[in-house]
Amino acid sequence: MLAVGSVLTILPIVAVVIYILVLGAPAINWEFLTQMPKNGMRDGGILPALVGTVYLTLGTALFSVPLGVGAAIYLSEYSSDNALTRVIRLAIVNLAGIPSVVYGLFGLGLFVVFLNFSTSILSASLTLSIMTLPVMITTTEEALRAVPQSFRVVAISLGATRWQAIRRVVLPQALPGIMTGIILGLERAAGETAPILFTGAAFFLPRLPHSPMDATMALPYHLFVISTQVPGMPIRVQYGTVLVLLSFVMGMNIIATVIRSRARARRVW
Amino acid sequence: MNKIVVENFSLTYSDGTESLQNINLKIKANAITALIGPAGGGKSTFLRAMNRLNDLADVATLAGHLFIDGQDVLDPKVNIIQLRRTAGIVFARPMPLPLTIYENIVFGLRVAGERRKEVLDETVEQALRQAQLWDEVYDRLNDSAFAISGGQQQRLCIARVLALHPEIILLDEPTSALDPISTAKIETSLLELKENYTIVIAPHSIQQAARIADDVAFFLQGEVVEFAPGEKIFTRPEDKRTQDYVQGRFG
Numbered sequence: 458m459l460a461v462g463s464v465l466t467i468l469p470i471v472a473v474v475i476y477i478l479v480l481g482a483p484a485i486n487w488e489f490l491t492q493m494p495k496n497g498m499r500d501g502g503i504l505p506a507l508v509g510t511v512y513l514t515l516g517t518a519l520f521s522v523p524l525g526v527g528a529a530i531y532l533s534e535y536s537s538d539n540a541l542t543r544v545i546r547l548a549i550v551n552l553a554g555i556p557s558v559v560y561g562l563f564g565l566g567l568f569v570v571f572l573n574f575s576t577s578i579l580s581a582s583l584t585l586s587i588m589t590l591p592v593m594i595t596t597t598e599e600a601l602r603a604v605p606q607s608f609r610v611v612a613i614s615l616g617a618t619r620w621q622a623i624r625r626v627v628l629p630q631a632l633p634g635i636m637t638g639i640i641l642g643l644e645r646a647a648g649e650t651a652p653i654l655f656t657g658a659a660f661f662l663p664r665l666p667h668s669p670m671d672a673t674m675a676l677p678y679h680l681f682v683i684s685t686q687v688p689g690m691p692i693r694v695q696y697g698t699v700l701v702l703l704s705f706v707m708g709m710n711i712i713a714t715v716i717r718s719r720a721r722a723r724r725v726w
Numbered sequence: 727m728n729k730i731v732v733e734n735f736s737l738t739y740s741d742g743t744e745s746l747q748n749i750n751l752k753i754k755a756n757a758i759t760a761l762i763g764p765a766g767g768g769k770s771t772f773l774r775a776m777n778r779l780n781d782l783a784d785v786a787t788l789a790g791h792l793f794i795d796g797q798d799v800l801d802p803k804v805n806i807i808q809l810r811r812t813a814g815i816v817f818a819r820p821m822p823l824p825l826t827i828y829e830n831i832v833f834g835l836r837v838a839g840e841r842r843k844e845v846l847d848e849t850v851e852q853a854l855r856q857a858q859l860w861d862e863v864y865d866r867l868n869d870s871a872f873a874i875s876g877g878q879q880q881r882l883c884i885a886r887v888l889a890l891h892p893e894i895i896l897l898d899e900p901t902s903a904l905d906p907i908s909t910a911k912i913e914t915s916l917l918e919l920k921e922n923y924t925i926v927i928a929p930h931s932i933q934q935a936a937r938i939a940d941d942v943a944f945f946l947q948g949e950v951v952e953f954a955p956g957e958k959i960f961t962r963p964e965d966k967r968t969q970d971y972v973q974g975r976f977g
Binding site: 548575607608610611612613614615617618621624625629630725726 | 757777779782799807808810814817821823824825833834837838870872886887890919
């Protein structure tokens with residue numbers, strides 16, 4: 458029974474991947490990945506969307522990693538269980554449950570309009586960062602809590618400050634878990650459409666973005682555009698784009714899995 | 727000469743477990759002082775009070791004085807980092823850090839800012855020799871500290887404390903997880919170390935206290951019932967409870 462159940466779970470995923478591979482693979486070649494779109498996006502490549510997604514992912518990492526990891530260190534290592542931390546934790550849980558389009562509207566209101574960052578990579582990255590924070594904080598905190606308390610006590614008993622104990626003993630041990638959390642968070646950011654819809658994604662740009670203040674094309678939104686907004690789109694191009702996005706996201710997932718399993722094998726405690 | 731003088735020292739935790747009431751002790755330098763008594767009597771708490779490791783726990787009340795060389799370590803102005811280097815502690819279970827053997831030993835020096843390789847190298851060899859471990863690990867200092875046996879790990883933990891160049895070594899049932907041979911090695915090194923250090927140990931058995939202790943304090947439910955030279959405690963204790971305990975009637 459269980460075996461049947463597991464197969465049934467895997468089956469749809471395998472089917473989707475095979476379907477996308479079959480329809481998308483013919484489109485994939487060097488030109489597709491390195492050329493600008495041509496002929497109303499029906500021909501040529503998807504370079505600006507691919508580059509845009511890389512920029513947005515890196516931009517999101519820039520803001521969400523220090524903030525998320527910092528918050529997790531504070532919550533796990535420094536804060537005591539009081540009213541403030543309970544409110545923070547409640548906020549994190551609720552943040553995780555907000556629909557992504559709401560983040561998009563929030564980003565539009567705060568970053569694009571109020572802070573006047575315009576529709577730009579900066580605004581979109583900041584919006585994606587807020588969306589990613591709950592995942593970053595929760596997974597980092599779990600990774601920190603998994604490190605035995607005794608390591609901290611021993612380090613401090615040897616004359617380390619609390620921060621030295623964290624920095625020299627706890628963080629290195631928690632790093633694989635933290636990396637996994639970071640990658641999984643960024644992976645979600647890379648695949649989202651709604652948060653960037655009003656904050657930085659462009660329908661079509663004839664050139665690559667030059668600065669963080671430029672709007673950018675991005676794979677998920679580009680996919681939406683070529684699937685619904687452009688008449689006479691070749692299926693090959695649509696599924697080629699899906700395949701690139703899927704590979705990007707799955708590639709990150711695989712990296713996270715490898716980091717985690719290698720760390721588990723090496724772990725001594 | 728008294729290295730540690732404890733006056734009317736009391737401590738309670740907020741969760742109500744184990745407390746100490748009105749402890750008075752004079753602990754001699756260059757001697758082994760053993761804290762004996764049944765579990766929960768306050769021995770661990772007392773050891774952890776001496777280098778303020780209890781600061782990490784939820785201490786509710788603290789009173790009295792705990793002088794080391796005349797300096798009250800409970801004084802809020804005391805340099806805690808320096809205190810923990812002066813009074814190093816070894817725990818009941820071997821607790822290596824997830825680092826190499828070498829890095830475990832130099833950990834205390836590194837956090838104190840020591841970077842000179844020759845100083846670190848020399849400290850490692852000296853500390854390992856003092857803990858009678860050098861001959862067993864000198865050729866694999868860069869292996870994980872978890873790759874050696876439990877008995878070796880515990881001697882590594884002693885070496886790690888010695889590398890701090892402490893004056894006092896606190897040991898909380900350091901041999902409770904070890905076999906008799908490892909235990910004997912640790913007892914031998916403690917007897918050598920007392921020439922240069924003040925040693926306070928919660929032994930894991932009365933027999934161990936009898937083998938190595940100069941002075942013995944009998945802790946019962948947070949109080950020191952009797953404090954006297956070992957031979958007196960074991961042969962003609964003054965308190966009936968001490969006599970019952972050392973003769974194995976409870977505990």
